[in-house]
Amino acid sequence: MIPTLEWLPNGVNFLDQTKLPLEETYVLATDYKQVATVIRDMIVRGAPAIGVSAAMGVALGVNQSHAKDIPTLNTEVAVICDTLAATRPTAVNLFWAIERMRQRYSALADANATIPEIKAALITESRLMYDEDITACKAMGAHGAELLPKQGTVLTHCNAGALATCGYGTALGVIRAAVERGHKIDVFADETRPYLQGARLTAWELLHDNIPTTVLCDNMAGSLMRQGKIQSVIVGADRIAANGDTANKIGTYSVAVLAKEHGIPFYVAAPLSTIDPATAHGDLIPIEQRSATEVTHSNGRQMTPNGAAIENPAFDVTPAKYITAIITERGILRAPYEQSIAEMMKQAASEPELAAI
Template identity: 40%
Template structure:
């Protein structure tokens, strides 16, 4: 049983609103990490999972920047959605004299949100999209209030679009894994968290696992702990247990031994950015998993919406890699575990070369080889 409680800016809320029947017959609610209702935004504080489920009010852009930067909300799609909805929440109670003033303020606020987590491209692309959208609306002669309402609606629509996108990714990925295996049920490994807690719902790489499970084709899912922030142990494991999927947690350094000792049919991960040549940036530890998968002949899949594809960068060498505070490595739950005085290197992401992505890049448009991705989707992703 997971607790919910109220304190300060936190409010007591159920984990979700949509009830469903789980395989064990127990009526459960679908996970929600982002809640938008009556022009108010609340996010599930993921720093507290799995011990407790507490929702935070996000009242404005500054709140949005803080919860993204502190990783109370994380995952490339969720970062963009929460960032834009924090803007919408602020706009509801704001007024501007002219459309030009409104557009200038929105542009500045969105550009500020981009700085919260620089590696994921989704927030930047959402910013570029909104700037283009505002210009188009302004050209139609909208009033300031009409333009403000249109901006808020566009932010709101990101929730439904993301869930639909994720379900398509899940189905395409599952179909590809099954098509390349003779097994009646497949065993997969995933790294970090790419599920409902990292998106508006369902998930990308974890969405593939959900799709396999829904079809009765999932033998077993293995999730890594994902040091140093333990997103796999805290969040992915939470979702797998919540959805009653057959699953096991492993340490990051166990992947090679697992692939050697058990039959693994695929590795599926997410991506915070994909470049023109198919290189991908994802949570630190992904690169070593691809090397191990290549050695063992296990197909490696990267799952990402086209909003995560950055056609402005030629290769992964150009991706900015965020470095996180040393305390994330030296402390666990506030307790120091590392020797005092030791220096630390804590990149949040690493880059996987395209040639190691042997299964393909899974998008809402289909599964593509890294070498063919640019030509297949350049019109959609630009």
């Protein structure tokens, strides 16, 4: 599998996704502040990968602490967690992972564990989350593969593959699983402006797996749907509200509306950690606003006139009514999503041995 990130004795190693597809290089983050920079600058990206990166950032920060007592370490842990939480606001996996690490730390401190024991346990926890993410992606693939056509073309938007996770992928994991089962699938990858995750990343990793892939300009999807050239759409998610409304990379909403108009199934693939029961509906999901230079410049060259106003929201929200099904590691959710999501989250809470998978 593509090594998106890896815990090493001297830090966390990240595949630099800003350099793909032309350059395969790595960035070693040797402290938690560098992990925060890696997340903020999109060297690592994708909600599941961001979550595990943050967990490893917490473990790295605590492991490097020189605190001699728990009260001092408590203060340091709060700063570490707050620093990592401030990197990107939309991907709920970030906050889920930090909270899980915080709770693990608190349980150890309350049990009078020694500081060396706490450090070792947090490293183990973050590495466990890495393994769990890969397991979850493969489970999503198993659940979702049969939803895709036996033969046909599947459209995806942004990158929800191995590069967005710890391995295998969410939406692309479902595609991979379908191909592994013998489906004859070609992929249309929206270029995904302005950061071009589809053109740079999705195409790179699918071709790496010998899955036929065609890159589309973002404004081509509707025309191809009208011509009957797209049989299914599958995307990932950065946050799913309690009612099924889903935040994903900007442009996803337009694709969903077009799919609905043309009678094409529109699927979302995401782990349970991407579902945010505390957010009732999509209007409450915070949307990250990114630098204007991502729009004004391409490869360092200015593309827009000076003085032009720029909008650059990183995400939009697709209302649940446009979503045919949500594929998770525990199974497939269908409307009414308020009910199916609540039931699945309740089941996960009652089966702790599966809740983190």
